[in-house]
Structures are given as C-alpha cells and as structure tokens.
Amino acid sequence: MASVKVAVRVRPFNQRELDMGAKAVIRMDGKKTRIVNLSKTAGDVGFKDFTFDHSYWSFEPSDPDFATQEQVFEELGTEVVASAFEGYNACLFAYGQTGSGKTFTMTGPPDDPGLIPRICEAMFGKMQEEQEDKNYRVDVSYLEIYNEKVRDLLASSNPSGGLRVREHPRQGPYVSDLSHHLVTCYDHVAQLMERGNRARCTAATNMNDTSSRSHAIFTLTFRQAGLGAEGLPCETTSKVHLVDLAGSERADATGATGQRLKEGAHINKSLVTLGSVISALAEKRVGSFVPYRDAVLTWLLKDSLGGNSKTIMVAAISPADCNYSETLSTLRYANRAKNIVNQPTVNEDPNVRLIRELREEIYKLRGLLGEETQPKVLAELQQKEAKEKSLTAEWAEKWRETQAILREQQALGLRKAGRGVVLDSDRPHLVAIDQDDRLSTGVTLYHLNRNGDTVIGAAEGSDIVLPGLEPHHCIVTLKDGIAVLTPKNGYCSVDGLATETSSRISQGSLIGLGRAHVLRYNDPAEAAQLRKEGRVMSRSSLFGGSTSDLNLNVEERELETERRRLAREYEERKRQLDEERRRLEERQREAEEQLRLREEKLEEQRRRIENKKEEELEKVVEEQSQLRILQDETERRRALLKDLMDQMDEVCH
Numbered sequence: 335m336a337s338v339k340v341a342v343r344v345r346p347f348n349q350r351e352l353d354m355g356a357k358a359v360i361r362m363d364g365k366k367t368r369i370v371n372l373s374k375t376a377g378d379v380g381f382k383d384f385t386f387d388h389s390y391w392s393f394e395p396s397d398p399d400f401a402t403q404e405q406v407f408e409e410l411g412t413e414v415v416a417s418a419f420e421g422y423n424a425c426l427f428a429y430g431q432t433g434s435g436k437t438f439t440m441t442g443p444p445d446d447p448g449l450i451p452r453i454c455e456a457m458f459g460k461m462q463e464e465q466e467d468k469n470y471r472v473d474v475s476y477l478e479i480y481n482e483k484v485r486d487l488l489a490s491s492n493p494s495g496g497l498r499v500r501e502h503p504r505q506g507p508y509v510s511d512l513s514h515h516l517v518t519c520y521d522h523v524a525q526l527m528e529r530g531n532r533a534r535c536t537a538a539t540n541m542n543d544t545s546s547r548s549h550a551i552f553t554l555t556f557r558q559a560g561l562g563a564e565g566l567p568c569e570t571t572s573k574v575h576l577v578d579l580a581g582s583e584r585a586d587a588t589g590a591t592g593q594r595l596k597e598g599a600h601i602n603k604s605l606v607t608l609g610s611v612i613s614a615l616a617e618k619r620v621g622s623f624v625p626y627r628d629a630v631l632t633w634l635l636k637d638s639l640g641g642n643s644k645t646i647m648v649a650a651i652s653p654a655d656c657n658y659s660e661t662l663s664t665l666r667y668a669n670r671a672k673n674i675v676n677q678p679t680v681n682e683d684p685n686v687r688l689i690r691e692l693r694e695e696i697y698k699l700r701g702l703l704g705e706e707t708q709p710k711v712l713a714e715l716q717q718k719e720a721k722e723k724s725l726t727a728e729w730a731e732k733w734r735e736t737q738a739i740l741r742e743q744q745a746l747g748l749r750k751a752g753r754g755v756v757l758d759s760d761r762p763h764l765v766a767i768d769q770d771d772r773l774s775t776g777v778t779l780y781h782l783n784r785n786g787d788t789v790i791g792a793a794e795g796s797d798i799v800l801p802g803l804e805p806h807h808c809i810v811t812l813k814d815g816i817a818v819l820t821p822k823n824g825y826c827s828v829d830g831l832a833t834e835t836s837s838r839i840s841q842g843s844l845i846g847l848g849r850a851h852v853l854r855y856n857d858p859a860e861a862a863q864l865r866k867e868g869r870v871m872s873r874s875s876l877f878g879g880s881t882s883d884l885n886l887n888v889e890e891r892e893l894e895t896e897r898r899r900l901a902r903e904y905e906e907r908k909r910q911l912d913e914e915r916r917r918l919e920e921r922q923r924e925a926e927e928q929l930r931l932r933e934e935k936l937e938e939q940r941r942r943i944e945n946k947k948e949e950e951l952e953k954v955v956e957e958q959s960q961l962r963i964l965q966d967e968t969e970r971r972r973a974l975l976k977d978l979m980d981q982m983d984e985v986c987h
C-alpha cells in the first residue's frame with residue numbers, strides 16, 4: 335500500500351501579472367502551503383493552510399529557499415527512477431490552471447530541463463552503470479488526449495476519429511495501434527520527446543500564448559532482466575507514465591470562445607472525471623463506484639489512481655491574487671489526492687515467476703529424497719527439473735533475441751553533419767517522404783526483410799503499413815543483394831515511370847505508391863560499391879539530390895530521364911529474354927529427359943523380347959533334338975523290323 339505523494343510548486347509572477355501589479359497570495363514554510371485571501375470578509379481568518387509531501391517555493395530565484403528544477407528532480411524524479419528499477423509502475427502527473435507551470439516542471443526549457451528529461455537521462459545513466467549484470471529493453475510512446483480523442487504524437491499520421499482505447503483483461507487499458515519506439519540511449523528519447531512536443535496541439539488563449547490545450551502522456555516501458563543468486567532468472571516490467579495535463583481553469587476565465595470553448599468543455603470533462611475519481615478513491619468508501627471509464631484520461635490512468643502504481647502528483651500554482659480562486663481549487667484538489675492509496679506490486683515476468691516457483695519445489699523435493707529413493711518423488715523431481723530447464727532456456731533465448739534487436743537498433747546510426755542530422759543504416763531500407771501531409775515532420779525508415787519479401791500495403795499485418803494504399807499494394811523482394819519491386823494490386827512507379835511488372839530497384843530509386851506515398855530505396859552496400867567505383871549518382875531526390883542535380887537544366891533532366899527510361903527498358907527486355915531463354919532451356923532439358931526414359935523403356939522391351947526369343951529357340955532346338963532322337967529310334971526299330979521280316983521270309987522259304 336502506498337499513498338499518492340503530492341507536491342505543490344508555485345512559480346514566479348508572469349509578465350501579465352506583473353503588468354497588472356499583482357500581489358502574492360502564497361506563502362510556504364517547509365511542507366506547508368498557505369493561501370491568503372486579500373479580499374477577506376469580516377469573520378474570515380483570511381488564509382487557508384495545507385500540508386503536502388513537498389511545498390516547492392519557486393517564486394523568486396534570489397530567495398535562499400528557491401526550489402530549482404534540480405531539487406524537484408532530486409526529491410521527486412529520483413523516486414520515479416528507483417520505482418522503475420525496483421519493478422514497480424510509476425506515474426507522475428502535473429495538475430494546475432493554464433500557465434501555472436506544469437510544462438515547466440514536467441518538460442522545462444532546454445537550458446533548465448524538467449522532470450521528464452531528467453528522469454529519462456537518469457534511467458539511461460543507471461542502465462549504463464549496471465549494464466554488465468543486466469539486460470534492458472526500453473520503449474517509448476507519447477500520446478495526446480484532445481477533445482476526448484487520442485492522438486499518437488510520434489506517428490506520421492493519425493485516424494481522424496482518434497485512436498481507440500481498449501482494455502486487456504490482465505494488462506488493463508491501452509491505446510490500440512499506438513506506436514511504441516524502441517530506444518537505446520537518452521539522445522534517442524530526447525529526439526522522440528522533441529518530435530512529440532512539436533506535434534502537440536497548442537493554441538493561443540488570452541491567458542497564455544503557448545498554452546497547451548491537451549493532456550499529454552509520455553510513457554516509458556522499462557524491462558530489465560538478469561540472473562540473480564544461483565543463476566535464477568529475474569525479469570520485471572515497469573510502466574512509467576509522465577503526464578502533463580491541460581489547464582484546469584474555467585473556460586470563461588480564459589476568454590475562450592468557439593473551438594477553444596469546445597476544447598475547454600472536453601478538457602473539463604476529463605478533469606471533472608479526474609476529480610470524481612480522486613474523490614471516490616480519497617473517500618475510501620468500500621465498494622464505491624470509481625468512474626474511470628467516464629473519460630479517456632482516467633481510463634488510461636486507471637492503474638496510476640488507486641491501482642498498481644507508485645504515483646506522484648505535482649500541483650502547479652500561480653502566486654498572484656488574480657488567480658486566487660483557481661489556486662485555491664487546485665490546492666483542494668491536491669489535498670484530496672493525498673488520501674488516495676495505491677497497491678503497487680513488483681511486476682515480475684510470469685515465466686520467471688514460474689521458474690522461481692519450480693526451483694523452490696525442486697529444492698523441497700530434493701530434501702525429501704532419503705537414502706532410499708522413492709520412485710514417485712524421483713519422477714516428480716525429474717519432471718520439474720526438465721520443465722525448469724526448458725523454461726530457463728526459452729527465457730535466455732528470448733533475451734538473446736532482444737539483445738540482437740537492440741544491437742540492430744543501434745546500427746541505425748544518427749549522426750550530426752553540420753546543422754543536419756543523418757539517419758543511417760547498414761541494411762537495405764526505404765525512407766518515406768510524406769508528400770501529402772504537409773504538417774508531418776520527421777523521417778520514417780523501413781528496413782526490408784533480408785533475403786525475402788517485404789509486403790507493403792494498407793492491410794494490418796503487412797510488413798510496412800501505409801494508409802491510403804491497397805491492402806496488398808506491392809512487394810519488395812531482396813535476394814542476393816538485388817531488390818525487385820513487384821506491384822500487386824496498386825499503382826506503383828519507379829523514378830517517375832509507372833510499372834505493372836516486376837522492376838529492379840537500385841540505390842536511390844524513388845518508388846511512388848498510390849497517390850500519396852513516395853519512398854526512396856537505399857542500399858548501403860550498393861552505394862558503397864558505387865562510391866568505390868567512383869560513380870556519381872545523379873538522381874534528384876528530396877534526400878539524395880546533389881548540387882550537380884540541382885544545376886541540371888531542363889533539357890539535361892529530360893535527357894537524363896530518357897536515358898534512364900531506355901536503360902530500364904533495356905534491363906527489362908534483357909530480363910525478359912533471359913527468362914525466355916531459361917524457359918526454353920528448361921523445356922529442352924525436359925524433352926531430353928523424356929527421350930532418354932523412352933529409350934530406356936524400349937531397350938528394356940527389346941531385351942525382354944530377345945530373351946523370350948532365345949528361350950523359344952532353345953525350346954525348338956530341344957524339341958528338334960527330341961524329334962531327331964525319336965526319328966533315330968524309329969529308324970532303328972524300322973531296321974530291326976525289316977531284319978526280322980527278312981529273317982522270317984528266309985525261314986518261310
């Protein structure tokens with residue numbers, strides 16, 4: 335059991351408050367925060383006191399008690415880091431009216447970073463320190479809830495109706511189709527954070543020109559694995575939610591109208607529900623209904639509020655008298671949140687838990703084996719040992735694969751080139767150039783499957799899913815270093831020319847898919863070979879266009895296009911002829927084989943007939959010789975008879 339930790343932070347006066355000649359109504363002393371009512375009525379004590387886990391005085395930098403970003407991190411951020419490394423889920427969220435300092439506390443300016451960057455940096459620092467004994471896998475997602483719709487801040491496009499929130503029976507609520515980005519170092523996280531912050535929906539209001547009107551949830555999924563005592567596998571997964579809520583002020587106080595007012599209504603719906611959830615949990619009424627599902631925000635943060643998480647709330651407040659009622663409302667909100675009790679548990683991997691339990695049982699069974707081995711116990715022991723062994727091997731294999739993926743990820747080098755940043759990979763890949771979405775930022779790189787097919791289409795389950803394409807649009811096949819694009823059901827072009835048959839693509843080829851997508855094919859090995867051969871690629875492209883390309887005049891470009899078309903036609907014709915030749919050779923081989931088989935059969939028949947003939951002949955010869963013997967015998971008998979007759983004649987005469 336752990337209560338939600340609550341901290342309050344007061345910011346300096348802003349320009350507007352200074353211009354108005356605002357007076358400070360907040361005092362802090364240790365953990366105490368006092369709000370003073372300057373327009374108190376008779377009988378009113380004129381102030382209200384609250385006690386929190388921390389009260390941060392960030393009003394006047396020259397003040398010796400001034401709470402810096404560093405101090406806030408040391409007291410709140412390090413706890414989040416520790417929770418994650420201990421295997422707990424953690425959540426840190428900032429609440430307060432627009433312009434009260436939520437974003438400053440959570441993100442902060444680049445020269446004075448806030449909690450999110452400091453927490454991420456500290457986590458990677460700790461991973462670096464402990465990497466010899468452990469394996470880590472971290473992924474990041476960043477979403478925004480705007481008008482009760484969920485938007486992926488790290489995706490190049492989002493469905494117009496927003497992403498759907500679903501609930502997994504064991505893992506709880508989650509956002510379907512939200513992108514998760516594997517990260518291997520802090521710089522990578524920082525880039526994703528920056529990308530997400532740029533995508534975050536901001537709009538000007540009368541209160542704060544850069545006021546953000548959406549709730550943002552930055553989530554780190556942190557998985558760690560290692561071997562404990564006696565080589566026992568350990569693995570935990572922690573989800574760390576870092577949440578910057580939208581302003582909690584009333585719509586009329588911001589001067590919002592139209593779209594802004596609509597946003598306010600939704601924002602309030604989320605915040606009102608957050609308030610109801612906090613109240614229900616704080617009152618601790620047994621069996622009382624907690625309306626998590628009334629708003630997307632509370633549904634997604636279900637575990638963080640009253641569930642399996644160590645949670646910290648930072649309430650950001652303005653020091654100015656003009657914001658008295660909003661500040662008082664924030665302090666009351668924060669005061670109620672103190673009473674929420676969560677049940678954080680270490681999120682141990684289920685297989686690892688099973689291995690641990692099996693080991694315990696094995697030890698027990700070994701203890702039962704006495705001098706006389708009982709066959710039943712022995713059989714059970716052997717069965718458990720075999721299961722434990724196979725589960726441990728499976729687990730070790732899973733982590734070997736994870737490490738391989740991470741190494742692969744690291745092979746995706748990001749390097750600085752002057753003012754530019756080059757995203758490089760040592761594997762053949764496609765780089766997406768988003769033509770249609772003018773607001774899209776960032777570059778997407780898709781690795782191609784080694785020695786096999788990469789299916790591109792709109793259908794879920796395709797290797798590269800691109801909206802607006804046919805479900806199974808085309809296939810890129812990589813075989814022995816050669817890449818071939820095969821259109822399936824959709825329009826494809828290579829270097830501006832439509833293609834309906836398989837076409838070879840090479841380093842720098844621009845592939846058009848459907849009406850909206852252009853991808854550049856990069857093969858680092860081919861590019862290196864071409865560089866070695868001193869050949870200069872003259873394809874003009876968004877990414878690969880060289881200065882000489884830009885200087886090509888129209889005629890040269892047309893000639894170059896024509897040359898490329900002819901070269902491609904020649905390649906295609908040659909490929910067709912080669913294929914035809916291969917087919918003919920194959921047919922001839924088949925015919926020869928048939929002939930050979932026929933001949934063999936005939937020879938066999940001939941041999942059989944010959945044998946039969948010989949047998950017949952032998953029979954005839956045998957019969958002839960028998961006949962001859964018979965004839966001889968007949969002759970002999972005939973002679974004997976004649977002799978006998980002659981002798982009888984002589985006797986008669």
Ligand SMILES: Nc1ncnc2c1ncn2[C@@H]1O[C@H](COP(=O)(O)OP(=O)(O)OP(=O)(O)O)[C@@H](O)[C@H]1O
Nearest residue numbers: 345392431432433434435436437438545546580581
């Ligand atoms: N602790 C602080 N020290 C110095 N400046 C601060 C502090 N907190 C806030 N500010 C300044 O106050 C202004 C408003 O802060 P911030 O943008 O963080 O407010 P917010 O609550 O996030 O507003 P929104 O709801 O619009 O996102 C910013 O110019 C910021 O630099």
